[in-house]
Every structure is written in C-alpha cells, then in structure tokens.
Amino acid sequence: MIEKFLKAKHWQIFILTFGLPFILQLILMPMSIENNPGTMIKYMPLIMIVFIAGFLGWLWSVSIGLQAKVPADVKMKVLKFKILLFIPLIYLPILFGFIEFLPFGEREIGQDLNATIKIMFFAAIFMFHILSMFGIFYSLYFVAKTFKTVELQREVTFSDFAGEFFMIWFFPIGIWVIQPKINKMIN
Amino acid sequence: MLQKSSAFVFWISIFLGLPILIWYWAIGIKLQNESFAVSKLKILLFKISIIFSLAYGIFFFIYYMILNGDIIMSLHFIAMISIFYPTVFAAKILKSAELNREATLSDYMGDIFLMCLYPLGIWILQPRIHKLIKKEEKRFA
Numbered sequence: 048m049i050e051k052f053l054k055a056k057h058w059q060i061f062i063l064t065f066g067l068p069f070i071l072q073l074i075l076m077p078m079s080i081e082n083n084p085g086t087m088i089k090y091m092p093l094i095m096i097v098f099i100a101g102f103l104g105w106l107w108s109v110s111i112g113l114q115a116k117v118p119a120d121v122k123m124k125v126l127k128f129k130i131l132l133f134i135p136l137i138y139l140p141i142l143f144g145f146i147e148f149l150p151f152g153e154r155e156i157g158q159d160l161n162a163t164i165k166i167m168f169f170a171a172i173f174m175f176h177i178l179s180m181f182g183i184f185y186s187l188y189f190v191a192k193t194f195k196t197v198e199l200q201r202e203v204t205f206s207d208f209a210g211e212f213f214m215i216w217f218f219p220i221g222i223w224v225i226q227p228k229i230n231k232m233i234n
Numbered sequence: 235m236l237q238k239s240s241a242f243v244f245w246i247s248i249f250l251g252l253p254i255l256i257w258y259w260a261i262g263i264k265l266q267n268e269s270f271a272v273s274k275l276k277i278l279l280f281k282i283s284i285i286f287s288l289a290y291g292i293f294f295f296i297y298y299m300i301l302n303g304d305i306i307m308s309l310h311f312i313a314m315i316s317i318f319y320p321t322v323f324a325a326k327i328l329k330s331a332e333l334n335r336e337a338t339l340s341d342y343m344g345d346i347f348l349m350c351l352y353p354l355g356i357w358i359l360q361p362r363i364h365k366l367i368k369k370e371e372k373r374f375a
Contacts, residue, residue, distance in 0.1 A: 209358045210344015217347065224340045 052108030053233050057226035064101035065219040068094045092143035102218065103136055106186045109194065109229060116197045116232065123196070128189040135179035142172070187215050194225065197232055235260040236367060240360035247352060252291050254352050255284050258320040265327050265366065270336035272327070280323045283316035290316075321349035328359070331366055 052060070071094045079087040110128060117123055195208035205212075214221025235243065235257050247254040262280050266272060290313040297303045325345035329337035348355030 206358045206361065209348060209355075213347035213351065214344050221343070224343045227340070 048104065049108040049112040052105050053112045053229060055226070056230070057223050060101065060105060060222050060226055061219060064098060064105070064222075067101075068098045071097065092140070095143050096140065099136070099139055103132060103186075106190050106215075107132060110186070110190045113193050113197050113229075113232065117193065118196070118200050121196055121202050123193060124189075128186060131182040131185045134175070134182040138175045138179045142175075187212060191215055194229070198228070236264060236363055238360075240357050243360060244353065244356045247356070252288055255288055255291075255317075255320065257352075257356075258324045258349070259284050261324040261363065262320060262327050265331045265363070267331055267334075267370075269330055269334045276323065280320055283319045287313055287317045287320070318350075322346055325349050328363070328366075332362070 071090075075087055075090055075094070079085075111125070114123065114125060191208045191211040191214075192203060194211055195203045199207065211221075211225065214225055235253075243253075243257055247257065259281075262284075263277075290309060293309075294313075298305070325342040325348075326337055329342035329345055333341065345359070348359055
C-alpha cells in the first residue's frame with residue numbers, strides 16, 4: 048500500500064480523496080431532497096470512508112515510506128505519530144457507523160435512556176473528537192516535517208516546513224505540488 | 235514596514251486589517267532584485283489591485299456600515315480577486331529573491347498560504363525578510 052501511494056500520480060490521489068467524495072455527494076444531494084434528509088446521514092459513512100481511506104492512507108504512506116530516506120542523525124517520533132494517527136482512524140468509522148443510534152434529539156431511539164448515560168455518551172464523544180482533531184493535526188505536522196527533512200537532508204524547524212504544513216492542510220490544492228516532489232524523491 | 239518586528243506587523247494588521255496590504259506592497263515592490271525581470275504589466279496590476287482593495291475597504295466601511303447601503307456585487311467580486319492577487323505576487327517575489335532565480339508555482343505555493351493566513355504567516359515570513367535584507371546590505375557594503 049505504501050509503495051502504491053508514494054508512486055501514485057497527483058491527480059490519482061486528488062480523484063481518490065476529493066473527486067470521488069465530491070461526486071458521491073452530488074448524487075446524494077438530490078436523493079436526500081427528493082426523499083428524506085435521513086438518506087444523507089445513512090450514506091454519509093460511505094463518503095467518509097472513501098475520504099478517510101485516501102487521506103489517512105496517504106499521510107501514513109508518506110511518513111512511514113519516507114522514513115528510510117531520513118538522515119541517520121535526525122530523530123523522528125514515529126511511534127507517537129502512529130498512535131495519534133490511529134485514534135481518528137478508529138474513532139471516525141465508529142462514530143459514523145453509529146451516528147444514527149446516538150441517544151440525542153427527539154428520536155424514538157434512546158428516549159427512554161436516563162440522563163447519566165446520555166452525559167456519558169456526550170463526554171466520550173467530546174473527548175475522542177478533540178483527541179482525533181489533535182491526532183490529525185499532529186499527523187499533518189509530522190508528514191510536513193518528514194517531507195522537508197528528506198528534502199533538505201538535515202534537522203528542520205517549523206519555519207522551514209510551515210509552507211508544506213499548510214499545503215497538506217489544504218489538501219486538494221497542496222497535493223498538486225507535494226505529490227510530484229514525492230514521486231521524484233522515491234526515484 | 236519590512237524592517238519592523240513581526241509583532242508590530244502582527245498587531246497593527248490584526249487590529250486594523252488594511253495595513254497588511256501595505257506589507258504586501260512593501261514585499262512586492264522593495265524585494266525585487268535583478269534575479270529576474272518582472273513584467274511592467276504585472277507590477278501595474280499588483281499596484282492597482284492593492285489600491286483598489288484599500289479604497290474598497292474604506293468605501294465598504296462608510297457605505298455599508300454607516301450608510302447601510304445595498305451590496306454592489308460586481309465591486310465586491312473585483313475586490314475579492316484583487317485582495318488575492320497581491321498575496322500570490324508577493325509570495326513569488328519573496329521566493330525569487332531568496333532563490334536568486336525566477337520561482338515556479340511549486341516553489342512558492344506554501345508561501346501563498348502563509349501570506350493569505352497572515353496572522354500565522356507573519357511570524358514565519360518576517361524573520362525570512364529580515365534575513366534577506368541583511369544579506370542584501372552585506373552585499374552592497
């Protein structure tokens with residue numbers, strides 16, 4: 048998988064992470080307006096899984112795949128990155144899988160649950176949401192850092208790779224610049 | 235504006251907004267060097283877009299906020315473009331001055347983001363500008 052992501056052309060990654068979810072959304076919009084808004088929520092996990100698989104898969108492949116080219120005297124915190132990337136990877140599918148059954152709102156499901164369980168649900172979601180936000184931000188940071196370290200072959204500071212950090216953050220735009228450079232690094 | 239500290243540029247542009255355009259102007263005009271020739275048309279476009287954005291910013295405040303006027307779509311749309319163009323131009327000039335050659339889009343794409351998100355970008359770009367100015371001074375001394 049890592050090889051495939053690293054060797055993929057920029058437009059392939061763009062279609063996987065942006066084009067495909069975009070088209071799915073275009074199909075879903077009229078469907079949910081014609082029938083009922085629930086359709087959107089029902090099929091949302093599908094869109095999210097396509098996006099998550101592409102985006103997190105790319106982040107993972109770049110930072111793990113490029114570790115071999117990092118100079119020996121630079122220490123990278125790979126384990127911390129792996130742990131923090133896995134938090135959103137596990138949490139988001141679970142959230143989107145069970146979003147219909149959450150005991151909030153005026154629906155029939157969960158109305159008979161007592162307040163303590165509802166608060167516990169809320170606290171768990173709140174905590175994991177913040178954690179996975181942090182996880183994704185750390186992954187962006189780590190990937191940008193790895194990328195720049197390999198490019199410059201020395202220890203880098205944030206001011207060196209701030210540009211790359213934002214390019215990965217604004218993924219659909221940045222990928223057009225980052226991916227060709229990664230292709231070149233691999234060869 | 236270029237010699238000022240990062241904190242000065244940050245606070246003045248956070249509170250007033252419009253001074254960031256003067257900062258773009260200073261980068262776009264003063265950091266040009268002999269590394270490559272910028273076409274006169276582009277410089278003119280850069281200057282016009284900054285002046286237009288500044289004028290529209292003041293007009294916006296008076297017309298919409300004080301006089302409660304209706305929105306003028308075409309002017310607003312032109313202002314949107316003309317507030318974006320200086321960031322691209324300034325990023326290109328800055329990167330070219332650093333690399334001593336004409337920078338390509340893939341070189342200065344990151345800098346465009348830093349220019350657009352200026353509350354964060356100033357802290358990274360301003361030290362780089364200071365370094366550049368110091369280098370220039372050393373060369374001429």
